[in-house]
Amino acid sequence: QARVAHAPVACGEFGADMSVEDQNTQSLQEERAIYDEFIRTHPKSHLEYRGQTFEYIAGGHGSHTMLIPPHISSLFPSEMGYRPILGFESQFRILAPALIETDSLDDIAAALLQVIDKQATGPVVLFGQSGSGITAQVFFRRYPRQVAGMILVNTVAPGQPAPRTPLFALFNLLPAPLLKVIFKKKLMKALDLASLP
Numbered sequence: 001q002a003r004v005a006h007a008p009v010a011c012g013e014f015g016a017d018m019s020v021e022d023q024n025t026q027s028l029q030e031e032r033a034i035y036d037e038f039i040r041t042h043p044k045s046h047l048e049y050r051g052q053t054f055e056y057i058a059g060g061h062g063s064h065t066m067l068i069p070p071h072i073s074s075l076f077p078s079e080m081g082y083r084p085i086l087g088f089e090s091q092f093r094i095l096a097p098a099l100i101e102t103d104s105l106d107d108i109a110a111a112l113l114q115v116i117d118k119q120a121t122g123p124v125v126l127f128g129q130s131g132s133g134i135t136a137q138v139f140f141r142r143y144p145r146q147v148a149g150m151i152l153v154n155t156v157a158p159g160q161p162a163p164r165t166p167l168f169a170l171f172n173l174l175p176a177p178l179l180k181v182i183f184k185k186k187l188m189k190a191l192d193l194a195s196l197p
Contacts, residue, residue, distance in 0.1 A: 038082040047118065049100055049111040056097035056115050060089030064148065065120040069112055069139060070099035071131035084127060095119050099135070108135065109142040116146060123148035130154050 044055040057078055060066075066088055068081050078096040085094050100111045112135075116124055123146050128136030133155025140147050141158075 034086075035082055038086060039079060042079070042082075042085070044078075047097075047111075047114055049114055050107070052100055052102075054098050054100045054111060056095060056119075057085065058093075058095055058119050059085070060092050060094035062090075062092045064092055065116070065122070065124045066092035066094050066127055067112065067116060067120075067124040067136075067139075068094065068096040068127050069132050069135035070097060072099070072108075072134040072138070073131055074099040074101070076131070081129075081132070084129065088127065092125065093120070095124070105138050106142065109139045112139050113143055113146065126150040128152050128155055134158050 042057050042059050045058055046053050046055055055078065068078075068084060070076075070078055071080075078098045081096055085096055088094060095115055097112060097115045100108060102108060125148050126136040126140060128134070128151070130153070133152045134157075136150060136152065137155075137158055140150055
């Protein structure tokens with residue numbers, strides 16, 4: 001996690017009399033360096049699922065495998081989980097796949113199973129945070145024998161199908177890629193991407 005100081009400090013990690021802005025800039029630079037090193041040392045592998053190529057990160061050490069599933073919305077790529085990957089990879093073999101393009105939860109779970117079949121030697125520990133926690137539960141529901149344990153952080157249980165409303169019908173008429181572009185623009189509009197690791 002990026003460290004953000006809220007007031008000047010007299011001494012310590014950032015140095016004496018450093019302004020809050022300088023502390024934040026230094027903190028962002030340090031985080032960016034960690035992220036860049038992660039990208040350099042964690043190349044992606046590729047698999048095919050029903051004619052679709054998807055990526056996954058594989059690395060780490062340990063006799064047990066941890067699967068960090070993708071965010072259920074596919075708004076966030078697998079490398080956005082670099083902090084949990086770095087935190088767990090000294091004790092686990094880590095698999096962090098991307099989400100395939102599909103409307104089927106069964107296909108999402110089956111694609112994750114394909115990564116496990118290729119890279120793991122037994123049941124995996126699932127680590128799901130926020131939207132990836134929903135994906136972890138989707139996988140567990142379909143393949144419980146492939147799961148040795150599950151860690152969920154700041155997430156919710158997958159809900160029951162909601163009643164179909166006129167707005168829901170409108171969303172079904174729009175192509176999924178167009179919706180993703182619209183949502184990404186809306187989500188990213190308020191962010192300062194120039195200083196975001």
